[in-house]
Amino acid sequence: MKVCTRCKEEKELVNFKLDYRNSDGRGAICKKCCSKQGCIYNKNHRPVINTRQRKCYYKTKLERPHIPLWRKAQVRARESGRPFTIVAEDVIIPTHCPILGIPLEKGVGHSSSNSPSLDALIPELGYVPGNINVISHKANTMKSNATLEELKKLVAWLESKETQ
Helix, strand or coil: CEECCCCCCEECHHHEEECCCCCCCEEEEEHHHHHHHHHHHHHHCHHHHHHHHHHHHHHHHHHCCHHHHHHHHHHHHHHHCCCECCCHHHCCCCCECCCCCCECCCCCCCCCCCCEEEEECCHHHCECCCCEEEEEHHHHHHHHHCCHHHHHHHHHHHHHHHHC
16 A cells, blocks of 8 residues: 555555565555546646647658658558558658659648558558568559559550550
């Protein structure tokens, strides 16, 4: 048993956060009081916290643009049950799409056809080293929605229309 220094109630040790600086290995304030204190702090400092979080978010997006691609792929892999063993540094964004040759540019607020997109070459293998490539959103959409036969038919049709 221990007395909380804030609410002055005697409570079981499990009601105190771990803190090995104290002789009993627990903090001086109970978890409930810590939670209240955190809520009050967050409420009073919300604008400062939001600004700090926003700066960190945009700094990450500007300085390390591969991180959002990596995180989104991690979520997709988890949801689909596919392997995910790549690290963020495995995601290398080229200047141009290797398939379409268009310059890769980050969309503002949303993906555009020129936005970089992380592609698993063989989707069943998941996001593992050697099976990923950064291509344009447009190329990835075309690749994901059509089979090889459908793409061949599309090319043949387009070529026949061009000769007419």
